[in-house]
Amino acid sequence: MSLTSINAAVQLVEKAMSALNGIRERSRSSQDTELNAHISTLYDELLALKEAVIRLTEENEELRRELRRTADEKHKPELKRVGSANFYFDGDKGPCCQPCYEANGILTVLTEQEEWNGGIRRQCLHCKEYFYEKPKNRPNPSGGGPGGPNRWMG
Numbered sequence: 001m002s003l004t005s006i007n008a009a010v011q012l013v014e015k016a017m018s019a020l021n022g023i024r025e026r027s028r029s030s031q032d033t034e035l036n037a038h039i040s041t042l043y044d045e046l047l048a049l050k051e052a053v054i055r056l057t058e059e060n061e062e063l064r065r066e067l068r069r070t071a072d073e074k075h076k077p078e079l080k081r082v083g084s085a086n087f088y089f090d091g092d093k094g095p096c097c098q099p100c101y102e103a104n105g106i107l108t109v110l111t112e113q114e115e116w117n118g119g120i121r122r123q124c125l126h127c128k129e130y131f132y133e134k135p136k137n138r139p140n141p142s143g144g145g146p147g148g149p150n151r152w153m154g
């Protein structure tokens with residue numbers, strides 16, 4: 001329901017109320033008890049209708065607030081794990097730098113994947129940080145105990 005249609009409904013009820021008030025004033029001098037009873041019933045029902053319209057108005061406002069909240073939440077970028085890194089994605093935009101978004105609320109799209117030292121990395125051109133989707137090789141190839149990446153060499 002739009003705000004205009006709610007306003008129209010409220011105004012219609014108010015008009016009907018004031019018209020009925022006029023009739024009720026007139027009927028006070030009337031001896032027709034049956035007519036007076038009908039008018040009284042009509043008045044009660046119109047009051048109930050007015051309350052219903054007010055309830056609908058409140059419900060409508062609450063729904064609008066909820067819609068706005070949902071829209072706000074929907075717009076937040078999503079943190080997703082890519083390989084061994086975490087990137088933010090906002091719809092089609094991404095991957096974006098996690099630290100830049102969390103510290104400053106800035107969504108910076110990272111560079112294309114780049115092979116580097118056996119790993120795959122991307123760079124944030126804003127904070128100049130590198131992020132490894134696939135970790136690069138250990139800096140000391142001859143080291144590496146059991147279970148290290150260079151086990152096959154020994």
Ligand SMILES: [Zn+2]
Pocket residue numbers: 097098099100108124125126127128129
């Ligand atoms: Zn950054």
